[in-house]
Amino acid sequence: MTQISVIIPTYNRGQFAVEAINSILAQTYTDYEIIVVDDGSTDDTKEKMKAFGNQIRYIYQANKGPSAARNTGIQQANGTYLAFCDSDDRFLPTKLEKQMHFIKKNPNCCFLYTWYYNVNEKGVITKLRKPFTCNTKEQLQYFLFARRFTIRTSTVLVHKKCFDQVGSFNENYWYSQDWDMWLRLAASYQGYCLEEPLSEYWLHGENRSSLRVKIHHPEIIENTLKRYGWTGEQIATLEKLYGKNRNE
Template sequence: MNEAATVSVVIPAYNAAKLLGGAISSALTQTRTPDEVIVVDDGSTDATAAIAAAYPAPVRLISQANGGVADARNTAVREARGDFIVLLDADDQFLPNHLERCIATWQSMATSGQNERLIVTSNAYRLTRQGLTTSTILSSNFPPPALQRQKILETNFAGIFAFYPRHLHDEVGLFDATMRRGEDRDLWIRAIFSGWRIVPQREAHAVYRMAGTSLSADHERMAEAERQVLQQTRDRFADTLTATELAYLDLRLSSPAPRQLIHEANDLIRRDSWLDAADRLRQAAQMLPSDGRVRARAWLATHRWARPLLSIHLRMSDTRLRPVSE
């Protein structure tokens, strides 16, 4: 990345009037100012468009009929003039040196024997109803390149705070606009299976606002979106999947989603239904073989002496990570 390279921040926004100003301002107050900030108003019925229009250049507003977040991101990417794309959702924020750190991470990896087909995913603090937490979104056990094909099939280890060359989309396509959830993971899978690699910017230089709901119906929708992503992966890459990858995808597609099993296990733990909780956790661990935390929880749930520890941990997590109310 040379000094003349340009950067486009893309922000999809739908009825985001309460929060959009914070997102735009966080992009404009970077230590490395972006060359443009593209806000796509995705058919909002509130003041979203008016707020975006009130900002001068380099903010650009594009308005369209509602098509979902993937469609809005695609509109922004098509219109982007930058050499690099930076993703930001309307309810999240960058901390001041986010872009500077992403650029430094990309440059260091691209000049250390890696090719330039690199995606930087940045860490972020979680914002909950109780305020900004020290909990962050990226796992400390970020998978190395050799393990990323298998790991991305297990779970979306890449956060949504992404920085990458614009030509990624020329090679693997845009976000899947037919998807209302899971569209980012679908893109990362296509990239990884096409030879791209994801590298972490491990320090938290952004703020991720947790969703305002945690209903079981939402878990079910997320599980269905995950199933769609995995089915599309099996269909798209059928000729290049290894026997291990194919067997894993078949297991996942014939079983409940791990996130749903873990959600059910948590509810069972809250009701002291330990045998059923342990069974759900064992199933989840089978489908997430590289997730040591799930394996540990499954083991602890089978031992009476350890069960109070799991209950305490779950109560603390419920309190600490309760979503922000809109």
């Protein structure tokens, strides 16, 4: 069985997708497959993907949104572990190798994320992002809920069995679906942080604007409070326990 399935959802980002794939093909770890899910692109994405031949599995579907594209990748994955690389992000060469090494040293780890770089449109690193290392599942739950840090989708490595437990990405969410998923994973699994930047998050006009979209946040917050069974008093207690510091 393949160890890792790398899932790349894409929509009208042909050249970005090429660069994302190239960053995966440059990995020092080699036991992986690449699944590109084209969510109804109308640009030249399909033609650009042909150049990779059997190095990738290319799946085209009608436009249903990023959650649906990721879910298609999950359903088609053969890997024990799943990694996600948004088509406008990139993996650094040792990402998968170092994550698998971490998991071998921490066999209870099913949900692993890393630090990452912000990169601007010119390809210049503008910031090192350092998500927290949380010592308990409760701490991770609270820090995610309070938005003390962001887990970037292109940093994670998740055991496929986790999605059997928590379900798929919510296909009604075209924004913030990753935040919703990490909150759901944190309900069942302790998240681990590999304290090294292993991915690049490329900021450009389209995803900069999407950062401001909070349309689904009230629903995600309500669902999370129900899932965790938290009251206002419990949240206040967690605030006192974990403080207001950020380390990003």
